[in-house]
Structures are given as C-alpha cells and as structure tokens.
Amino acid sequence: MEFVIELLSATMRLATPIALAAMGAAVCERSGIVNIAMEGLMLIGAFFAAAVALATGSPWLGLLGGVIFGGLFSLLHAWSTVTLHINHTVSGAIINILAAGLTRFFMVEFYGHPGSSDMVQKTLGDLNCAVPLLSKIPLLGPVLFDQSPTVYFMYFFVLFTSFLLNRTKLGLHIRAAGEHPMALETLGISVKKIRYIGVLYSGLLCGFAGSFLAIEYGRFFTEGMTGGRGFIALAANVSGGWTAVGSFVAAIFFGFIDALQLKLQVMGIFKIPPEFFHMLPYAATVIAVAGLVRRSRPPADSGNDFSIEKEM
Amino acid sequence: MTESDAIVLETRNISKRFPRVLANNNINITLRKGEIISLLGENGAGKSTLMNVLYGLYRPTTGTILLNGEEVEFSSPRDAINRGMGMVHQHFMLVDPLTVTENIILGMEPGRRGVIDYKAARKEVKDLSDRYRLEIDPDSLVEDLPVGLQQRVEILKALYRKARILILDEPTAVLTPGEVEDLFKVIHRLRDSGVSVIIITHKLEEVRAISDRVYILRRGEIAGERRTSDCTKTDLANLMVGRDVVLTVSKDKHEAADKASFEIKNLNVINDRHVRVINDLSLSVRPGEIVGIAGVDGNGQTELAEAIMGQMVQESGEILFKGNPVQNLSTRARRDLGISYVPTDRQKAGLVLPFTIAENVILGSQDEAPFSKGLALQRKPIAEYSRKLVKDYDVRCASIDEEVSNLSGGNQQKVILAREFSREPDFLLVSQPTRGLDVGAIEYIHSQILKMREKNSAILLISLELEEIFSLADRILVLFEGKIVKEFDPSETNDKEVGLYMTGGN
Numbered sequence: 001m002e003f004v005i006e007l008l009s010a011t012m013r014l015a016t017p018i019a020l021a022a023m024g025a026a027v028c029e030r031s032g033i034v035n036i037a038m039e040g041l042m043l044i045g046a047f048f049a050a051a052v053a054l055a056t057g058s059p060w061l062g063l064l065g066g067v068i069f070g071g072l073f074s075l076l077h078a079w080s081t082v083t084l085h086i087n088h089t090v091s092g093a094i095i096n097i098l099a100a101g102l103t104r105f106f107m108v109e110f111y112g113h114p115g116s117s118d119m120v121q122k123t124l125g126d127l128n129c130a131v132p133l134l135s136k137i138p139l140l141g142p143v144l145f146d147q148s149p150t151v152y153f154m155y156f157f158v159l160f161t162s163f164l165l166n167r168t169k170l171g172l173h174i175r176a177a178g179e180h181p182m183a184l185e186t187l188g189i190s191v192k193k194i195r196y197i198g199v200l201y202s203g204l205l206c207g208f209a210g211s212f213l214a215i216e217y218g219r220f221f222t223e224g225m226t227g228g229r230g231f232i233a234l235a236a237n238v239s240g241g242w243t244a245v246g247s248f249v250a251a252i253f254f255g256f257i258d259a260l261q262l263k264l265q266v267m268g269i270f271k272i273p274p275e276f277f278h279m280l281p282y283a284a285t286v287i288a289v290a291g292l293v294r295r296s297r298p299p300a301d302s303g304n305d306f307s308i309e310k311e312m
Numbered sequence: 313m314t315e316s317d318a319i320v321l322e323t324r325n326i327s328k329r330f331p332r333v334l335a336n337n338n339i340n341i342t343l344r345k346g347e348i349i350s351l352l353g354e355n356g357a358g359k360s361t362l363m364n365v366l367y368g369l370y371r372p373t374t375g376t377i378l379l380n381g382e383e384v385e386f387s388s389p390r391d392a393i394n395r396g397m398g399m400v401h402q403h404f405m406l407v408d409p410l411t412v413t414e415n416i417i418l419g420m421e422p423g424r425r426g427v428i429d430y431k432a433a434r435k436e437v438k439d440l441s442d443r444y445r446l447e448i449d450p451d452s453l454v455e456d457l458p459v460g461l462q463q464r465v466e467i468l469k470a471l472y473r474k475a476r477i478l479i480l481d482e483p484t485a486v487l488t489p490g491e492v493e494d495l496f497k498v499i500h501r502l503r504d505s506g507v508s509v510i511i512i513t514h515k516l517e518e519v520r521a522i523s524d525r526v527y528i529l530r531r532g533e534i535a536g537e538r539r540t541s542d543c544t545k546t547d548l549a550n551l552m553v554g555r556d557v558v559l560t561v562s563k564d565k566h567e568a569a570d571k572a573s574f575e576i577k578n579l580n581v582i583n584d585r586h587v588r589v590i591n592d593l594s595l596s597v598r599p600g601e602i603v604g605i606a607g608v609d610g611n612g613q614t615e616l617a618e619a620i621m622g623q624m625v626q627e628s629g630e631i632l633f634k635g636n637p638v639q640n641l642s643t644r645a646r647r648d649l650g651i652s653y654v655p656t657d658r659q660k661a662g663l664v665l666p667f668t669i670a671e672n673v674i675l676g677s678q679d680e681a682p683f684s685k686g687l688a689l690q691r692k693p694i695a696e697y698s699r700k701l702v703k704d705y706d707v708r709c710a711s712i713d714e715e716v717s718n719l720s721g722g723n724q725q726k727v728i729l730a731r732e733f734s735r736e737p738d739f740l741l742v743s744q745p746t747r748g749l750d751v752g753a754i755e756y757i758h759s760q761i762l763k764m765r766e767k768n769s770a771i772l773l774i775s776l777e778l779e780e781i782f783s784l785a786d787r788i789l790v791l792f793e794g795k796i797v798k799e800f801d802p803s804e805t806n807d808k809e810v811g812l813y814m815t816g817g818n
Binding site: 182184185297 | 401
C-alpha cells in the first residue's frame with residue numbers, strides 16, 4: 001500500500017509539468033498554431049524561475065518570473081508565425097535552439113559558468129501542504145491532496161482550460177480560429193489576435209512548467225533540464241485529442257511511466273542498465289502517439305498560415 | 313417594389329486596385345429597400361472584389377459607399393455587420409465541428425463576463441428560425457448537414473446579426489435543383505420582410521429567375537444595367553462576354569457504333585472508411601457516344617472516376633476496354649491502351665501548377681520519343697509539340713514556358729484538354745470539365761468534347777451541372793449513392809425529372 005501511494009503520488013508530481021504545458025498546447029493548437037517551441041519555452045521559464053528565486057529568495061517570485069518570461073518568449077513564436085507568416089515548425093525549431101543558447105549565455109553572464117546554477121534556498125516543493133479533510137480520503141487523499149501548491153495549480157489549470165475552451169466566448173473564437181479562420185475573420189474578429197492569445201497562453205503555462213522543474217522538482221537550473229518534456233507535453237495534447245481533459249489523462253499516463261521507471265531504478269531488482277529505464281517515458285510517448293493519434297482529429301487549420309488576402 | 317422605395321445602398325465611383333490589376337473601376341450601383349439585384353459577370357470580372365469592398369474585407373482605393381444616404385467607411389467586416397450588411401460566401405464560412413448554434417452566434421455570443429449563455433443562444437436561434445421559417449436543428453453539427461442546410465445556417469447567421477442587406481455569392485453553385493427552388497423561396501420571403509438582396513452569379517438563368525434588376529460586370533467595369541423583365545438570356549451573355557456567344561453548342565446527329573468499346577460490369581468499390589461507395593454499377597459506352605453521369609456531388613462520382621483510372625482499389629467487378637479486362641492494370645498501362653482522363657480537380661490532379669505549359673502537356677509521355685532520349689528530355693521536340701498544342705487548343709498565354717499557375721481557370725483546363733485529347737484516345741473520361749469556368753470557356757470546351765465524339769471516341773462525362781449533361785450527352789445515367797438508378801434519353805426527359813432521381817426520389 002505504501003508503495004502504491006508513493007508511486008501514484010510521484011505520478012501526479014511528474015505529470016504536473018507535462019499537464020501544465022499540455023494545457024498550453026491544447027489552447028495554442030486549437031487556435032491554429034503548431035507550437036513545437038514549448039521545449040524551449042519551458043527551458044526559458046526554468047532558467048528565470050531559478051534566477052529570480054536565487055535573487056529574491058522567494059520561490060513565489062521565482063514562479064512569477066518563470067511564467068512571465070515564458071510568456072514573453074512565446075510572443076516571439078507568435079510574432080514569427082502570425083505576423084511574419086513563417087512556417088510554424090521552422091519557427092519552433094529556431095526558438096528551441098535559441099532557448100538552449102540563450103540560457104547557456106545567461107548562465108555564463110549571470111553566474112560566470114555554464115552548467116548548473118546555485119541551489120535556491122527555498123523551493124516550491126518545500127511548501128508542501130496537505131488539503132484538510134480531502135487528504136484523509138483513503139488512497140486518493142494522499143495521492144491527490146498531499147502535494148505542493150504547484151500540483152494544485154495544475155488541477156486548477158486543467159479545469160480552467162477546459163472551461164475556457166468549451167464555455168467561454170474566447171474559447172469559441174479560439175476553436176473557430178483553428179478550424180476555419182476565415183469564418184471568424186468575416187465576422188469581424190481578428191484571427192491574428194486570437195492566435196497571439198493562444199500562443200501566449202501556451203507560453204505562460206510552459207513558463208509555469210519550467211518553473212516547476214527548476215524550483216519544485218529540483219532546486220536549481222541545469223542546461224537542457226527540460227529533457228524533452230515540452231515535446232512529451234505536445235504528444236500528450238495530441239494523444240488527448242486536443243482537449244484539456246484528454247491531455248490531462250495523457251499527461252498522467254506519462255507521469256506514471258516516469259514514476260515507475262524511477263521506482264524500478266531505485267529498487268534495482270532487475271540487472272538492466274539505468275539508461276533503459278530512462279528511455280521508458282520516451283518509448284511510451286512514441287507508442288501512445290502511434291496508437292492514439294489516428295483516432296483523434298486535429299484542428300483542421302492548425303499549422304496553416306493565415307492572411308486575408310490569400311484566402312479571398 | 314416601386315421606384316419611390318428608398319435607396320438603401322449606393323456606391324459612388326468605387327475603384328479597387330491591387331498591385332497588379334485594377335479589379336474594380338468606377339463602379340456605381342444602387343440598391344433599394346426590398347429589392348433583389350444580380351451582379352452578373354465572368355470569373356475575374358471583379359464581382360467578388362466589389363462584394364468584399366461592400367463587406368469591409370477590402371478598402372476601396374477610391375470612391376464611397378452610402379448606406380441609407382449616409383456616407384460610411386468600413387475598416388473591417390465588423391463595421392459592415394454593425395451597419396446591417398450580411399454576406400453568404402460562396403465557400404461557406406462555417407466551422408464544421410461546431411454546432412449550428414455555435415456557428416450562428418460566433419462573435420456575438422449572448423452571455424455575461426465572457427461566458428456563453430448556451431441556453432439563451434439556443435433559444436434565440438430557434439426563435440430566428442421560426443420567424444423566418446428556416447427550419448434547422450440548433451444542436452446538430454454543421455458537418456453533418458447537407459449543403460442546402462449549411463447555406464441556411466449562413467443565411468441565419470446574417471439574420472442573427474440583423475442584416476438588412478444580404479449579399480449571396482454564387483449561392484446556387486453547390487445546390488441541387490430542388491435546393492435551388494427552396495433557396496429562391498427563402499430569398500423571396502426575405503425580400504417581403506424588407507431585406508434587400510444582392511446575388512452574385514455567372515449563371516444567366518438564375519438572374520432571370522430571381523432578380524428584379526441586374527448589373528453586368530466586365531473586366532472590372534459596369535458593362536450595363538437591365539431590368540430582368542426586359543432582357544433575354546442572349547442579351548445578358550453578350551454583355552457579359554463582350555461579344556456574341558453561343559449559349560448551347562449545336563449538337564449534330566452522330567451515329568454511334570453498335571458495339572460498346574468500354575464497359576463496366578458489376579463494379580463495387582469500398583473506400584478507406586469501409587463504406588461501399590460504388591454499388592454493383594454497370595454501364596457501357598459506344599464509340600462516338602457521350603454518356604453523361606448526372607448526380608449530386610458525393611454520390612460516388614470521384615470514386616467511379618478513380619476506379620476507372622485505377623487510382624482506387626475495387627472490391628469486385630470488371631472493367632472492359634475493347635473487350636479486354638483492364639481492372640488489374642496500372643493507371644499507366646490503362647492510359648497506354650488509349651484511355652484519357654480529364655480529372656475533376658484540374659489544379660490538384662490535372663496539372664502540376666508550378667510546371668510550365670510545355671512540361672504539363674508532355675506529362676505522361678515525358679519518357680517517350682521524341683520527348684526524351686536516354687535520360688535527357690529533348691527540348692526542341694517538346695517546344696515544337698507544345699507550341700502546336702497551344703495554338704490548336706487556343707491556350708491564351710505569354711509563352712509555352714509560362715507556369716500554368718499563372719493561367720486563368722479556362723486556360724488551365726485547355727492545357728489539360730490539349731494533353732488528353734491530342735492523344736486521340738478511344739475512351740475518354742471527362743469529369744466536371746467546366747467547373748467554375750465562365751460562358752466563353754464553357755462554350756469552347758463543349759465544342760472540343762463534341763469534336764472528340766465526331767472522331768469516334770467513346771466518352772463518359774461526369775458532371776454536376778445538369779445543363780451540361782443535357783447539352784452534351786446522348787444518354788443520361790443517374791448516379792445515386794453509388795448506383796445507377798435510372799437511364800434517360802435526354803430528348804424524352806427534363807431537368808426536373810432527372811433532378812428527382814438525383815436526390816433519390818422516383
């Protein structure tokens with residue numbers, strides 16, 4: 001029982017950055033922009049979260065810094081894809097490379113050396129708090145409600161994103177922008193604006209996810225510390241059928257595989273090199289995407305450039 | 313409608329210049345309250361540009377728009393919508409996976425603080441559809457509706473925004489004869505409730521059937537204005553094209569051979585979604601005969617054409633060409649036997665758009681003498697051949713080295729015709745040869761098809777345009793849900809009767 005609770009509790013924590021970024025991906029893709037830049041946005045978020053937390057000593061300000069810089073950096077993707085009409089994949093790839101280079105540059109600039117930053121004194125993980133009553137539910141209580149604040153934020157953003165997409169005016173506009181942008185434009189709503197909002201939303205949440213990696217899951221920033229989680233989040237969104245709840249379920253699946261491989265490594269029952277276990281979450285991604293994607297339908301106009309002149 | 317009715321819309325000297333063309337030049341039109349006018353013109357005459365100016369998508373280079381006598385300036389469709397303009401675009405501006413309600417309220421959703429009140433929205437849509445007697449289920453997904461109903465959603469969308477002037481861009485292009493009749497009823501009902509309507513079209517019949525007045529647009533200018541009650545179809549056609557045109561090509565009697573050279577026996581095709589799209593279909597075509605396949609889009613036309621050409625796997629059945637089965641041959645082998653094909657989508661399937669005219673006309677024979685020797689293409693014979701074809705088929709172009717993407721639709725189709733017809737095929741499959749083309753080009757293409765009939769080709773013509781089927785075919789087969797449901801002799805039937813079978817009635 002202890003083992004199961006630990007495993008599932010770790011699942012929720014490890015699913016958190018993926019779920020957060022996947023919520024961003026859901027909104028961004030539904031608005032019509034493919035965002036493979038999420039990996040880089042997370043990395044930027046992770047760096048600034050650590051930097052601000054180190055400078056101020058406050059993990060909350062660190063989180064705010066990560067979110068803001070993730071959002072700012074995402075505007076670069078919005079600008080290049082929406083305003084400059086650059087191919088989404090190309091822009092995303094460039095931003096990922098830029099993020100890796102920039103964070104290294106800032107490491108040297110701020111701390112005098114590449115690699116890892118100093119440890120932050122206090123992390124978000126240290127603020128772990130059990131929700132009264134709810135955490136007393138057998139099994140589910142400790143798994144879901146004895147977590148750090150970031151995990152609760154993640155729950156909130158799953159519900160919020162689902163509500164945003166399905167019940168609000170903005171959500172309807174976002175869905176229309178990704179399916180048939182001209183339909184929206186002919187009703188006098190700017191597709192460009194909606195797509196900027198979609199990308200920005202993903203940037204803010206990637207910043208959040210990056211902050212989680214640097215100052216909740218870890219205690220410092222390391223170059224390349226996102227380790228492909230931005231891409232896994234993208235895969236979670238695709239496997240989840242471009243919906244918030246679906247993406248959340250897929251993120252939990254990836255979190256579970258990740259938690260499982262860590263447990264298996266620690267237990268050391270099998271005489272298998274640890275690299276094999278490291279591989280599991282990525283292998284699961286490939287299998288999940290290959291198995292599930294064919295059954296779900298992407299937003300019809302996602303990845304396509306939009307300009308009024310071309311459409312008429 | 314009387315002359316004294318108030319003028320609701322007036323344009324004064326509207327011009328719209330694009331970097332390379334003057335799309336509208338000094339356009340002056342007026343529209344009265346409760347009036348239906350048509351804007352007639354060939355493709356590229358500037359009709360859609362003008363409508364997009366009126367709807368705020370484009371800003372005019374010069375000129376002014378007056379609504380109810382007051383000068384207005386639209387910087388986006390939102391301004392136009394707020395001033396009571398509504399538009400139903402030719403390609404519907406509907407979001408397929410959303411519901412009817414969501415599509416109608418999009419951009420003007422009821423609700424507070426950004427949250428949509430779906431209950432109120434649904435009720436408003438229901439009220440609206442009751443008031444104008446435009447029945448629709450507010451909860452169905454747009455993608456599940458037939459085209460006629462999708463158009464209804466578009467009209468409701470405009471009415472929801474309280475449109476007093478409704479612009480319909482080529483509204484009948486995708487409708488069946490029955491749906492067209494319904495649409496006309498709806499338009500009359502709207503007119504009676506005080507809405508003014510502008511219909512953009514290149515179909516002469518439509519102009520006379522529905523509108524009070526017509527403006528004819530030619531090369532960006534108004535070539536004339538007529539009351540529809542005082543003009544004939546020929547008048548309109550001549551004004552539109554700028555020369556005398558023949559509306560229906562005269563079809564000489566031509567004796568077809570007795571024995572069919574092309575036959576299909578019990579063909580079955582199942583698509584990749586496991587739906588039977590061609591159902592036990594049999595037909596035959598004799599040399600010197602045109603067999604027309606009539607039907608509403610989506611009843612198996614594409615699949616039939618692809619199965620004949622070997623681009624789609626058939627489940628069972630036989631395709632016989634000159635008595636020999638060809639169903640197991642590759643597309644290339646079928647073409648080599650003397651089968652030619654003019655595909656539906658000229659830009660995607662018929663041509664390679666970024667290639668030149670010369671490259672396109674030798675496509676398919678590029679590895680044969682005299683066009684190639686060893687691995688190299690032979691420029692000279694290719695150039696000579698394409699120059700001849702361009703001349704024979706009257707392709708209007710700067711040179712044979714021009715990219716086909718720069719040609720007009722009619723000239724693109726002529727390039728395909730040149731390639732396919734010049735092979736002198738014994739069997740010719742022609743699918744929607746005049747889709748989206750204007751009167752002048754249609755006239756030419758029809759005459760070329762009849763020429764092939766004189767040369768004793770067996771011709772299978774698939775078309776969504778009943779008028780085309782009637783003016784060309786010697787026999788009409790009606791395709792419905794992948795089945796030939798009826799055969800007609802065109803001289804013993806009419807479009808109403810054929811239309812009935814097309815929609816599954818009998």
